[in-house]
Amino acid sequence: MDPEPAPGVPRSPDPSAQHRGRSSHVSLPERNRSPWWELGRRLLAALGILVGTVLIVYLDRDGYQDGNDPDNVISVIDAIYYTTVTLSTTGYGDIAPVTDTARMINAFVITPARIAFLVLLIGTTLEVLASQGREQFRVARWRRKMGHHVVVVGYGTKGRSAVDTLVNNGLSRDSVVVVDPSPLALQDAHADGLAVVTGDATRREVLRRAGVAEAEQVIITTDRDDSNVLATLTVRQLNPDAWIVTAVREQENAPLMKQSGANSVITSSDAVGRLLGLSTVSPALGSVLEDLLSYGDGLEVAERDLLVSEVGRQPQSLPDQVIAVVRDEKVYRYFDPVVTLLARGDRLIVVRPARELPWAPRPGTHNEDVAE
Structure with missing residues (x-):
């Protein structure tokens, strides 16, 4: 049995996975034999x-x-x-x-x-x-046609959920490229209508084939923190401007992932653990959080533009339930004194109905003037 790595030090890559990643090819979703x-x-x-x-x-x-x-x-x-x-x-x-x-x-x-x-x-x-x-x-x-697309590294449970969320929010499947060495992931991604680059995402040539240099966003969701760190470093070298979202299994590896160039780091095990704990302590709170994380029914968390009619108002006075305000690329909580009054150029993080209801309209979805 391999020894456990020291805290904060990710495991080294699997040599067999590296060997599999040495040859890669672009595979579009169509079932063909050679x-x-x-x-x-x-x-x-x-x-x-x-x-x-x-x-x-x-x-x-x-x-x-x-x-x-x-x-x-x-x-x-x-x-x-x-x-x-x-x-x-x-x-x-x-x-x-x-x-x-x-x-x-x-x-x-x-x-x-x-x-x-x-x-x-x-x-x-x-x-x-x-x-x-x-x-x-x-x-x-x-x-x-590639450019400003999204590259998803790893097409397991997290990768599929991320793609489903992107598609449900309006992104075309043609704008998503999956990178994964697994034949099973290739089959699943093709069944979902996605283009696949087969290979190890820690290798520069594989990421080049996926068009990482021109990608707008990169989501890294492999099951190994060390692979995620190496993939993040390689992506950041190829594309200094890409927005990189990375998943880690252990919270202690999150700072290392940030140092590697990730813009956002999601700790999967801690997030699941907190949801389990909250659902145990307060079943009602757990059900609300699960509702916010699901798509299609109930509540959803969304980001929208500030409307002209909302300029100069307080976040608490808007029809939507505002929970944060994005100003100058910084996120402020709705009660922060900096955003007491909303200004042009602000963007709102809101909680709203997942589907518009007659008694709960969704501002910003009816061709209103945007306060840019």
Whole structure:
């Protein structure tokens, strides 16, 4: 068993995970097998049709006539020759079936085999070429559209919940890129309609493929604090301006994550523990907090612009329940003397109904003038 690291020191990366991350590729959400695997499989099927037809012709060689051989002897070479020119629809006519049995076999066995041979060989080749070109075009188009997107490192429970929250708040799934080395994560992300870069996010090349340098936000949610630290450092090197949100399992690693360049650090184990404790001490308070963290019904926490009609008013006097005010990129609690009166450019953190109700309208959602 590996020894536990000292407090504040994250574990070292898993060497096997690093090895898996050395090769990465962009994978868009579409279930495809390798085109070359498909080509090889169908070529083998075409070869099987060819060999089977040669055997049929050779075993029934007495039913064929060779116009170029006075002795009319059909050899193995003749059977191969007749099969190839017949399946390829060339049909020179120098070897031809003459008996009723041979003609029936040609009509009901060799003719369907010819059709299958052409479909497998020519059709598959065109399909492979078209599939490769189509996939390269899709990836190139995807790269051109990337910019100001969100990169999610790790597609476990936390990563999926983060993506669901982003999508529920209006972000397009086309603007989300998942980075994860796991085949299971690849399958899950594709099922959710997300593009995936397979590889280890602590490696610079993998993050480059995900377009981290042009990303607006990066969410890092792997299950290891050491991997999160290395990924945060690498992301910050590639993109000094990205907003990085990182999850840590242990609170003692949160300062280290901040020093690595994370703008926001969420302690998953402590947050769950506090919610469990509050739900035990006060079940009503726990249910309210769970309601705030869920999406779609009940209450939600949201950020919105200040309206022109709200300038100069106190936060407590607004229709929404204001809990904080964002001014000059700093967050103030609603009772802070600095934000006693609201000013242009402020943004509000509010608690409001998740769905607008007739008796509870949602200011800022009806084309009101914004106090920018």
